[in-house]
Amino acid sequence: MLRILLLAVLGADPGPWGEAQVGGAGTYGSGNTTQTYTGLGSASVSTFLHRLVDDGTPLSLQPYLQRAGAISGSLSLSGFTTESPGFQVPYQGTTVGGTISLDAYPGELFSLWASASFSYAHAQGADLASSGTEWLLPRAEIGPGIRVDDTRMTIGYTWAPTITDGSYDGRGFGQLYLRVTTVIAQRLYLSALGELILSGGRGRLELAVFPSRVLGLGATIEYAKGALYYDSHEVYGQWQPSVSLSWWITWWLGLGLEYRFTHTEQVLGRGASVNSHRGAVALTFRLD
Numbered sequence: 001m002l003r004i005l006l007l008a009v010l011g012a013d014p015g016p017w018g019e020a021q022v023g024g025a026g027t028y029g030s031g032n033t034t035q036t037y038t039g040l041g042s043a044s045v046s047t048f049l050h051r052l053v054d055d056g057t058p059l060s061l062q063p064y065l066q067r068a069g070a071i072s073g074s075l076s077l078s079g080f081t082t083e084s085p086g087f088q089v090p091y092q093g094t095t096v097g098g099t100i101s102l103d104a105y106p107g108e109l110f111s112l113w114a115s116a117s118f119s120y121a122h123a124q125g126a127d128l129a130s131s132g133t134e135w136l137l138p139r140a141e142i143g144p145g146i147r148v149d150d151t152r153m154t155i156g157y158t159w160a161p162t163i164t165d166g167s168y169d170g171r172g173f174g175q176l177y178l179r180v181t182t183v184i185a186q187r188l189y190l191s192a193l194g195e196l197i198l199s200g201g202r203g204r205l206e207l208a209v210f211p212s213r214v215l216g217l218g219a220t221i222e223y224a225k226g227a228l229y230y231d232s233h234e235v236y237g238q239w240q241p242s243v244s245l246s247w248w249i250t251w252w253l254g255l256g257l258e259y260r261f262t263h264t265e266q267v268l269g270r271g272a273s274v275n276s277h278r279g280a281v282a283l284t285f286r287l288d
Contacts, residue, residue, distance in 0.1 A: 018045070018046070018047050018048075018286070018287040019045070019046045019047070019048070019070075019284060019285065019286050019287070020043075020044070020045050020046075020284070020285045020287065021043070021044045021045075021046075021282055021283065021284045021285070022041075022042070022043045022044075022282065022283050023041070023042050023043075023256070023280060023281065023282030023283070024039075024040060024041045024042075024280070024281060024282075025038075025039070025040040025258075025278055025279065025280035025281075026038070026039055026040075026278070026279055026280075027039075027040075027080075027276050027277065027278040028276060028277050028278075029262075029274050029275065029276030029277070030274065030275055030276070031273060031274040031275075032273070033084050033085055033086065034082055034083065034084040034274070035082070035083050035084075036080060036081070036082040036083075036274070036276065037080065037081055038078065038079070038080040038276075038278075039078065039079055039080075040076065040077075040078040040280075041076065041077050041078070042074055042075065042076035042077075043074065043075055043076075044072060044073065044074035044075075045072070045073055045074075046070045046071065046072040046073075047070065047071055047072075048063060048068040048069070048070050049068060049069040049070060049071070049104065050066075050068055050069075052066055052068055053066065054251070056213065057186045057213065058186070058187065058210035058212070058213045058214070058216065059213055059214060059248045059251065059254070060208075060210065060216050060246050060248070060254070061183060061186065061189065061210065064150075064181075064183060064189075065150065065183060065186060067105045067147070069102070069103045069104035069105055070102075070103050071100075071101070071102055072099075072100070072101045072102075072103075073098070073099065073100045073101075074098065074099045075096075075097070075098045076095075076096070076097055076098070076099075077094070077095070077096050078094065078095045078096075079092070079093065079094040079095075080092060080093060080094075087125065089125045090125050091123065091124075091125040092123065092124065092125050093121060093122055093123030093124065093132070094121070094122055095119055095120070095121040095122075096119065096120055097117060097118060097119030097120065097137070098117065098118060098119075099115060099116070099117035099139075100115065100116055100117070101113070101114065101115035101116075102114045102115070105147065109146055109147065109148070110144070110145070110146060110147070111144070111145040111146065111147045111152055111154065112143070112144055112145070113141070113142070113143035113144075113145070113154060113156065114141065114142050114143070115139075115140070115141045116139065116140050116141075117137075117138075117139040117140075118136075118137065118138050118139070119135075119136075119137040119139075120134070120135070120136060120137070121134070121135040121137065121230075122134050122135075133164065133165055133231075134164070134165055135162055135163065135164055135230065135231060136162075136163040137160075137161075137162060137163075137230060138159075138161065138163075139158065139159065139160050140158070140159045141156060141157070141158045141159075142156060142157055143155065143156030143157075143177075143179070144156075145179075150182055150183040150184075150186075151180070151181070151182040152180070152181045152182070153178070153179070153180050153181075154177075154178070154179045154180075154181075155176075155177075155178055156176070156177050156178075156179070157174055157175070157176055157177075158174055158175040158177070159174045160174065160175060160230075162230045162231065164231065171198050171227070171230075171233075172198045172199075175195055175196060175197050175198075176195070176196045177193060177194065177195035177196070178193070178194050178195075179191065179192070179193045179194075180192050187209060187210050187211075188207075188208075188209055188210075189206070189207070189208040189209075189210070189218075190205075190206070190207055191204075191205070191206040192204070192205050192206075193205075193206075197224070197226040197227065197228070198226055198227040198233070199226040199227045199233070199235050200224065200225040200226020200227070200235060201224070201225065201226060202222065202223070202224035202225075202226070203222065203223055203224075204220065204221070204222040204223075205220065205221050205222075206218065206219075206220045207219050207220070208244075208246075213248075214247060214248040214249075215245075215246070215247055215248075216244075216245070216246035216247075217243075217244070217245060218243065218244040218245075218246070219241070219242070219243050219244070220240070220241065220242045220243075220244075221239075221240070221241050221242075222238075222239070222240040222241075223237075223238070223239055223240075224236075224237070224238045224240075225237045225238070225267065228264075234266060235266070235267045235268070236264055236265065236266055236267060237264070237265055237266075237267050238262060238263065238264045238265075239262070239263045240260060240261070240262045240263075241260070241261055242258055242259060242260035242261070243258070243259055244256065244257065244258040244259075245257045245258075251286065252285060252286045252287070253283070253284070253285060253286075254283070254284035254285075254286075255281075255282075255283060255284075256280075256281065256282040256283075256284065257279075257280070257281055258278075258279070258280040258281075259277070259278070259279055259280075260277075260278040260280070261275070261276070261277055261278075262274075262275070262276045262277075262278070263275050264276075
């Protein structure tokens with residue numbers, strides 16, 4: 001897969017600076033009586049809207065510091081299986097999807113983020129019908145903003161309905177969010193997100209420090225309460241702390257590692273709480 005992706009990108013015009021990435025993740029989750037295993041693979045290709053300059057700043061921060069907008073596309077495939085003594089057969093499913101996005105600076109003061117995606121999910125087993133259930137998940141997001149020096153503020157809207165076996169569910173009026181991102185002294189990255197979701201909200205704080213131009217250490221904490229899952233209106237509370245490492249082995253090859261812990265429970269306590277552990281690895285390639 002990696003060889004095919006690289007050949008496809010190298011055979012095309014990568015623009016001023018192209019960037020390709022492949023990644024994978026594995027998740028293990030446990031509840032009072034359940035065990036869940038998840039696998040995820042993805043591939044993406046981006047092209048920056050103007051050429052990056054190697055100015056001695058951390059390689060991971062150069063696109064942001066130099067206001068290098070990008071056009072990106074990605075494909076992903078995931079699968080899961082959940083086992084429980086209460087299930088006659090395991091509950092299992094797959095999801096496949098794709099995304100295209102634009103990150104741009106239309107003027108000195110203004111910024112724009114836009115994306116569109118579509119996913120198909122299918123699950124069967126547990127107490128579902130023998131043929132299972134299908135979900136169609138269209139998504140569209142628009143996020144205009146302003147940027148002053150190295151600080152960017154975006155106010156965005158996400159349209160995220162669910163179509164379950166042909167039945168449309170708009171899931172409310174959509175999701176509104178506010179994101180503020182800044183870089184301090186060209187070494188410290190900070191980002192805060194507040195988002196309104198169906199029956200609740202989400203908050204996330206991200207921090208990354210770059211002790212050298214090739215190394216980055218990151219940490220994230222997120223809490224959400226609301227209808228978190230596309231296939232249900234049940235309200236859950238969820239904590240997600242994570243830590244990450246980025247290392248540019250050479251100027252054109254980067255390695256990313258992440259560990260994430262997730263604790264999820266139903267707000268009214270009617271269901272079992274679930275703890276999951278996720279490990280992810282990604283390789284990033286820059287093409288000049």
